[in-house]
Amino acid sequence: MVSLRINGETREIDAPPDMPLLWALRDLLGLTGTKFGCGMALCGACTVHLDGAPVRSCLLPVGSVGERQITTIEGIGTSPAGAKIQKAWLDLEVVQCGYCQSGQIMSAAALLARNPHPEDADIDAAMAGNICRCGTYVRIREAIKHAARA
Amino acid sequence: MRRALDVLMLDEGARPLQGGDRAPGPPEGAALSRRDFLHAGIAMSGALVVGFCVPDALGAAERAPYAPNAFIRIDRHGSVTLIMPQVEMGQGIYTAVAMILAEELDADWSQVALEHAPPDDKLYANPVFGLQVTGNSNSVRSFWVPLRKAAAGTRSVLVQSAAQLWKVPPGDIRTENGEAIHAASGRRAAYGALIARAQGLSPPANVPLKDPKDFKLIGVTQRRLDTPGKVNGKVVYAIDVMPPGVKFATLASCPVFGGKVKHVDDARAKQVPGFRQVIVKDNFVAVVGDHMWAAKQGLEALDIAWDEGPNAAVSDDDVWNQLRAASRKDGAIAKTVGDADGAMSRGKVVEAAYELPFLAHATMEPMNCTVHLTPNGCDVWTGSQVLARAQATAAKVAGLPLDKVQAHNHLIGGGFGRRLETDMVASAVQIAQAVDGPVKVVWTREEDMRHDVYRPVYRDVLSAALSGGRIVAWKHRVAGSSVIARWLPPAFQKGIDIDAVDSAVDMPYDIPNFRVDYVRDEPPAVPTGFWRGVGPNNNAFAIESFMDELAGKIGKDPVAFRRDHLDKSPRLKAALELAAQKSGWGSPLPARTGRGIALQVAFGSFIATVAEAEVDTGGEVRVRRMVCIVDTGIIVNPDTVIAQLQGGLIFGLTAALYGKITIAKGRVQQGNFNDYRMMRINEAPAIEVHLIKSGEAPGGIGETGATAAPPALCNALYAATGVRLRRLPVDRDILSGRKAT
Numbered sequence: 087m088v089s090l091r092i093n094g095e096t097r098e099i100d101a102p103p104d105m106p107l108l109w110a111l112r113d114l115l116g117l118t119g120t121k122f123g124c125g126m127a128l129c130g131a132c133t134v135h136l137d138g139a140p141v142r143s144c145l146l147p148v149g150s151v152g153e154r155q156i157t158t159i160e161g162i163g164t165s166p167a168g169a170k171i172q173k174a175w176l177d178l179e180v181v182q183c184g185y186c187q188s189g190q191i192m193s194a195a196a197l198l199a200r201n202p203h204p205e206d207a208d209i210d211a212a213m214a215g216n217i218c219r220c221g222t223y224v225r226i227r228e229a230i231k232h233a234a235r236a
Numbered sequence: 237m238r239r240a241l242d243v244l245m246l247d248e249g250a251r252p253l254q255g256g257d258r259a260p261g262p263p264e265g266a267a268l269s270r271r272d273f274l275h276a277g278i279a280m281s282g283a284l285v286v287g288f289c290v291p292d293a294l295g296a297a298e299r300a301p302y303a304p305n306a307f308i309r310i311d312r313h314g315s316v317t318l319i320m321p322q323v324e325m326g327q328g329i330y331t332a333v334a335m336i337l338a339e340e341l342d343a344d345w346s347q348v349a350l351e352h353a354p355p356d357d358k359l360y361a362n363p364v365f366g367l368q369v370t371g372n373s374n375s376v377r378s379f380w381v382p383l384r385k386a387a388a389g390t391r392s393v394l395v396q397s398a399a400q401l402w403k404v405p406p407g408d409i410r411t412e413n414g415e416a417i418h419a420a421s422g423r424r425a426a427y428g429a430l431i432a433r434a435q436g437l438s439p440p441a442n443v444p445l446k447d448p449k450d451f452k453l454i455g456v457t458q459r460r461l462d463t464p465g466k467v468n469g470k471v472v473y474a475i476d477v478m479p480p481g482v483k484f485a486t487l488a489s490c491p492v493f494g495g496k497v498k499h500v501d502d503a504r505a506k507q508v509p510g511f512r513q514v515i516v517k518d519n520f521v522a523v524v525g526d527h528m529w530a531a532k533q534g535l536e537a538l539d540i541a542w543d544e545g546p547n548a549a550v551s552d553d554d555v556w557n558q559l560r561a562a563s564r565k566d567g568a569i570a571k572t573v574g575d576a577d578g579a580m581s582r583g584k585v586v587e588a589a590y591e592l593p594f595l596a597h598a599t600m601e602p603m604n605c606t607v608h609l610t611p612n613g614c615d616v617w618t619g620s621q622v623l624a625r626a627q628a629t630a631a632k633v634a635g636l637p638l639d640k641v642q643a644h645n646h647l648i649g650g651g652f653g654r655r656l657e658t659d660m661v662a663s664a665v666q667i668a669q670a671v672d673g674p675v676k677v678v679w680t681r682e683e684d685m686r687h688d689v690y691r692p693v694y695r696d697v698l699s700a701a702l703s704g705g706r707i708v709a710w711k712h713r714v715a716g717s718s719v720i721a722r723w724l725p726p727a728f729q730k731g732i733d734i735d736a737v738d739s740a741v742d743m744p745y746d747i748p749n750f751r752v753d754y755v756r757d758e759p760p761a762v763p764t765g766f767w768r769g770v771g772p773n774n775n776a777f778a779i780e781s782f783m784d785e786l787a788g789k790i791g792k793d794p795v796a797f798r799r800d801h802l803d804k805s806p807r808l809k810a811a812l813e814l815a816a817q818k819s820g821w822g823s824p825l826p827a828r829t830g831r832g833i834a835l836q837v838a839f840g841s842f843i844a845t846v847a848e849a850e851v852d853t854g855g856e857v858r859v860r861r862m863v864c865i866v867d868t869g870i871i872v873n874p875d876t877v878i879a880q881l882q883g884g885l886i887f888g889l890t891a892a893l894y895g896k897i898t899i900a901k902g903r904v905q906q907g908n909f910n911d912y913r914m915m916r917i918n919e920a921p922a923i924e925v926h927l928i929k930s931g932e933a934p935g936g937i938g939e940t941g942a943t944a945a946p947p948a949l950c951n952a953l954y955a956a957t958g959v960r961l962r963r964l965p966v967d968r969d970i971l972s973g974r975k976a977t
Contacts, residue, residue, distance in 0.1 A: 128909040159468060182327070182328075190469060221885070
């Protein structure tokens with residue numbers, strides 16, 4: 087058994103320690119907001135927070151998480167930065183197909199939490215790991231700035 | 237509570253989509269209790285849209301909702317449900333289609349709920365295809381009139397009901413926000429109170445549609461109805477469906493196209509924790525596990541011997557040698573005006589050929605399908621652009637009658653044409669036949685990329701004669717695969733693929749002698765399919781690159797040269813003028829930086845795009861800015877049009893800068909985003925979209941940016957460097973001079 091702290095709750099799962107957190111969240115815990123995109127930490131769709139820092143859950147073994155707090159898209163709205171980002175995403179109508187947006191929002195919320203007024207270069211650095219096939223980048227950039235002003 | 241008793245859930249765990257969803261929503265507690273009720277009442281609802289009536293004391297007839305047509309349902313509480321004939325893949329169609337219906341119905345926008353259409357090729361046929369299809373950027377333009385008529389007819393019947401009820405002439409009644417109103421007497425009735433009477437009435441023939449000047453919703457940006465659940469993880473895409481007891485599977489097909497399974501050794505796979513079973517089919521092997529990790533690990537632990545079959549030696553050289561040879565043959569004449577051959581001798585002749593590579597769709601949501609086969613039937617959960625075909629595919633593979641297959645559609649995590657196919661459904665049903673209980677089949681990114689149907693390689697050969705600053709003759713040969721011939725055989729007539737020549741036969745320039753022909757050439761081994769932008773992809777690139785080359789031959793400015801040939805296309809000419817103005821066309825730029833213009837008439841929209849790009853001495857490209865002018869006729873939801881251009885241009889730039897699927901030893905060489913690159917935020921240019929007001933019928937938008945960007949970019953690169961690129965993607969070695977063109 088592996089014990090994980092997810093969105094403020096402790097959850098026990100029967101998972102091999104090498105299982106990536108992504109599959110534990112989705113297939114064992116039903117937290118399907120975190121998405122599978124590439125399986126190689128190339129696209130960012132699976133981004134979650136470990137103690138507030140963005141990580142790609144598709145390559146992160148559950149056995150390595152330990153006591154650290156996991157936050158997923160289902161829980162990010164309870165943090166001030168997460169709530170601001172979610173609101174900005176809707177205010178600026180960022181989303182198209184939406185499949186990558188859980189990961190985009192997790193990366194953006196982590197950025198905003200550590201840097202309340204990010205410049206373009208900060209946004210590039212924090213968000214370049216997240217691919218959006220619909221090409222919503224222009225609005226992602228604006229929405230992060232919008233959230234920073236909120 | 238804001239919602240009436242008729243509850244429509246888009247997805248399990250999600251709120252229903254409602255017009256007023258950005259207004260304060262229903263209390264969370266209420267939503268939860270509804271969700272619980274659904275669980276109890278329907279047992280399992282993966283991601284269905286579920287209509288559910290709370291039992292009450294009324295008889296069945298009095299409870300019956302009013303469903304005058306396939307698109308509208310009104311219950312006695314006034315709840316208006318709009319059934320979406322087209323699937324939402326990100327283009328905002330659910331909102332635009334709902335706006336069209338709500339406009340003519342005069343429904344209360346804050347109260348409409350949406351529902352996915354069930355599979356039905358007749359009821360929900362796309363008028364353009366005669367099938368239930370979402371594609372070709374035509375959801376708004378093909379349903380524009382039918383939906384308005386359906387809604388106007390419904391509204392008319394509700395007015396008749398009110399007229400009967402109040403014993404006043406129908407002409408004295410107006411409708412607004414889901415109510416019939418008799419101003420003279422001050423009486424009002426909600427639609428829900430009129431439906432019992434409406435049941436027996438039918439709409440008059442030729443109900444008048446609204447004058448566009450009376451539109452209240454159409455033309456005014458409305459917030460999208462599908463997005464709130466997409467920012468909090470609640471939306472259930474097909475890949476998220478979790479029926480109770482579901483097992484997880486992933487699969488491997490022979491890496492060589494057309495190859496078969498020879499032998500499988502599963503000894504090591506059986507050691508994987510969570511492993512359940514191996515399924516060996518003729519052309520693929522699947523592993524089923526308790527979770528995707530077990531399935532994935534199990535698959536990797538298999539020792540599979542493949543019979544690679546006849547394609548094991550096919551390479552890119554074979555593909556291109558064959559296509560180039562084919563492009564030298566005469567094709568089927570798709571359009572001819574005047575005497576193109578004869579007129580060629582009357583001017584200076586220029587010829588060029590343009591080539592486009594294979595491309596994968598790379599939807600962010602990898603291919604997947606969940607299937608539950610029971611003795612009584614089959615449930616299929618998928619995100620499909622062709623739901624009725626998905627149902628039919630499942631029925632065929634399972635050997636079941638159609639009515640035993642429940643096909644549930646979902647919001648789609650990227651379609652781009654990939655989900656116009658049903659191969660994923662066929663494979664998933666085959667796997668489900670060997671599994672006890674429901675099984676979710678998910679393609680790995682690598683498997684998704686290596687077993688796609690690919691945007692065909694195309695070779696466009698153009699020639700033109702120039703005289704007195706004008707084009708006097710034009711010949712355009714399109715050579716490439718016919719997706720239509722496979723996908724919609726009756727539409728492939730007289731050797732012409734109407735998609736492959738789309739926007740070549742109807743190109744906008746005024747040229748007296750003109751011919752377009754088409755050579756069908758199916759590439760060896762590689763399956764081809766529709767890809768965002770479809771035929772206009774190759775044609776816009778070839779035509780707009782060639783127009784630049786022609787302008788260059790006579791030393792004319794690319795904007796001025798195009799303007800000279802646009803007398804018969806005032807809408808495009810107006811877009812061109814505005815593009816020149818907004819982009820600062822002609823104003824100075826830094827060294828190795830250039831602007832490129834590209835025009836297109838495609839999908840019923842008129843678009844002018846200016847790209848501004850710089851090239852460093854190593855040949856690396858930075859796109860600085862895109863300016864895009866759009867005349868798409870009447871605009872339903874303006875912000876969505878802007879968003880589609882912003883995103884579509886990035887999609888097109890991605891293809892132009894990076895997109896290439898190559899073949900060696902009969903297999904695709906790329907597998908993931910490391911070798912099939914996507915544009916990222918740090919590379920994305922500033923994008924300005926300007927909308928031109930128009931009273932013309934609506935055009936299509938979803939694919940227009942994808943086709944507009946590549947020629948604009950390559951023309952900008954020429955302006956920056958003097959190097960003409962006639963093949964995509966952009967070759968940095970050619971731009972830097974390390975390699976000849």
